[in-house]
Amino acid sequence: MVDLIFVVLIAVATFIIGGLCGYFVFLKVLKGKYNTMVDSANKEAEVIKEKKLLEVKEKFLNKKSELEKEVQQRNQHIQQSENRLKQREISLNQRQEELGRRKNDLDNQQQRIDNEKKALALKQDELGKMQQKEREKLEELSGLSAEEAKNRLVEAMKDEARTDAAAYVNEIMDEAKLNANAQAKKIVIQTIQRVATETAIENSVSVFHIDNDDVKGRVIGREGRNIRALEAACGVEIVVDDTPEAIVISGFDPVRREVCRLALHQLVSDGRIHPARIEEVVAKVKKQLDNEIIETGKRTAIDLGIHGLHPELVRIIGKMKYRSSYGQNLLQHARETANLCAVMASELGLNPKKAKRAGLLHDIGKVPDEESEMPHALYGAKIAEKYKEKPDICNAIGAHHDEMEMQTLLAPIVQVCDAISGARPGARREIVEAYIKRLNDLEAIAMSYPGVTKTYAIQAGRELRVIVGADKMDDAETEALSGEIATKIQNEMTYPGQVKITVIRETRSVAYAK
CATH class of the missing domain: 1.10.3210.10 (Hypothetical protein af1432)
Structure with missing residues (x-):
């Protein structure tokens, strides 16, 4: 029992001593690791500190270099601005000097001009006196006053101006002909517009040809009832006279005349001519002619490429086929x-x-x-x-x-x-009388000018030849004369197309061998 207690005590003491030894060993090891970790942390802190210091220094140096560059650029701008200001100052000084020189030159020129004006005024006075003396001498020598001489000179200059103007006009006309294509759009309306002939000639009769005169009696009918029925149905006048193999249809409406002509053709061909048959044929022909008028209008519009016309306008266009204007x-x-x-x-x-x-x-x-x-x-x-x-x-x-x-x-x-x-x-x-009158008017206009001896209207009045005396005007005056005649014809006459005016001046020398 004692031994057991002793053993237990020894075991407990041993356990306690081992625990204390282990504790001290653990503290020593832990302290060594702690010191190692602290040293390592200090070293890392030093490294981080050095890196941060380097980064800060690098950023500082970068900022410093950027600021230095910015300062340098600003200094350069300032220097350039100063240079420009200096150049402007130099330029202004030069301009001021130039203005000063110009002002001096202008003052000198003004002085010279004033002096020249005074001299010119003196010379003009002298010239006026000399001209007065020369005028008096010329009046004394020529026997003409200054006013009379002036009038003669003006007349001479007028004649010369007319000649030059005519030549200039002809030159312009020649140039215009050469450049006609380029100028056509500007002058086409003014150059070709001409009023047509004055006299209206309308067709108011149609002639229906027959094979023999026996048909005339059948057309007239007993006591004229057939011809009266035909006239009433067609609205025209039918003339049956001694004209051989012809019946004249008279009326101002060409469509009615055409209806009558076509109806007569069918009646004569068929041989049955009586009032009832006449009314039937006329109604049938009117319907056929109305259809033909519409077809003519449609065909005309299609041929010309015109679309969208109202049907009534198409019918009116077709009616134009049976109407004449001025023949x-x-x-x-x-x-x-x-x-x-x-x-x-x-x-x-x-x-x-x-x-x-x-x-x-x-x-x-x-x-x-x-x-x-x-x-x-x-x-x-x-x-x-x-x-x-x-x-x-x-x-x-x-x-x-x-x-x-x-x-x-x-x-x-x-x-x-x-x-x-x-x-x-x-x-x-054209009516013959109107045609002859137009030719006479052309010749009369040309004959109204002094120096013209003969005039001939030829080529149906489209050319007028004017013969002038060789001793009464020269070649330059003939050019002016042709232009004046052309202008007068344009202003005073109405004519189709254009009229060519040809002025002829010739010199003849005649001798006889005896």
């Missing part, structure tokens, strides 16, 4: 005018389709369904407006005879193309 077929005239308008509008940079439309419709007032007291141009504009044509088209129709104010460039184009179509050679007929 010229109205539909042919309208087609020709439409094509001319399209060409001219293209040359002037305008819309050719619109111009062609206005040209085709410009004379629709000549074929009205109802008679009107209005001029055909204004009535045509009213019809076009009624059937929803555009305002510029209506204005061109109404203004082509100057009965309405022109509002667009389309109006003068239609006007001049209408004149061109009607005035071209062969387009319209």
Whole structure:
């Protein structure tokens, strides 16, 4: 028991001693690790501190270099500004010196001018006295006063000016001909516009040819009932006289005359001629002719490339086929005018389709369904407006005879193309009396000028030859004369196309051998 207690005590003492030894060993090891960790942490802190110091130094140096560069740049700008100011100061000083020199020069020049003015005034006084003396001597020698001599000189200068002006005009005309293409758009309307002939010739009769005169009796009928029925149905007058193999149909409406002619043709061909048959044939022919008129209008519009016309306007265009104006077929005239308008509008940079439309419709007032007291141009504009044509088209129709104010460039184009179509050679007929009167007027205008001995209107009045006396005017005066005659004809006469004026001056020397 004692041994056991002793052993336990020894064990407990040993355990305590071992625990204390272990504790001291643990403290020693822990302290060594702590010191090691502290040393390591201090070293790392030193390293970090050195890095941070280096970074701070580097940033400081960078900032310092940037500031130094900025200061250097500012110094450079300041230096440049100072240099510019110095240059400006130098330039201003130079300008001031230059202004000073110029002022001195101007003062000197003004002084010289004042001196020259004084000298000039003295010389002018002397010259006036000398001119007065010379004038008195010239008056004494010539026997003319100064005013008379002045008038003679003025007249001589006028003649010389006229000659020079005529030569200058001819030179300009030659140059204009050479440059005609370049100037065509500017002068085309003014150079080709001419009013057509003065006298209207309308076809008011149609002739129906028959094989023999026996047909005339059948057309007249018993007691004239057939011819009366035909006249009443067609609204025309039928003349059956001694004219061989012909029946004359008279009436101002060409459509009615055509209906009567076609009805007569069917009646004579069929052989059955009596009032009931006449009314039946006339009604049938009217229907056929109405259809043909509409087809003619449609075909005309298609040929010209014009679309969107009102059906009534198409019918009116077709009626133009049976109407003449100044002896010229109205539909042919309208087609020709439409094509001319399209060409001219293209040359002037305008819309050719619109111009062609206005040209085709410009004379629709000549074929009205109802008679009107209005001029055909204004009535045509009213019809076009009624059937929803555009305002510029209506204005061109109404203004082509100057009965309405022109509002667009389309109006003068239609006007001049209408004149061109009607005035071209062969387009319209003239009465012989009017033709002869126009030739006489041409010759009379030329004969009214002094120095003209003979005049001849040739080529149907399109050329006027003027013969002048060789002893009464020189070559330069003949050029002026041709221009004056041309101007007078333009202002005083109405004529188709143009008239060429040729002035002839010749010298003849005659001798006889005996």
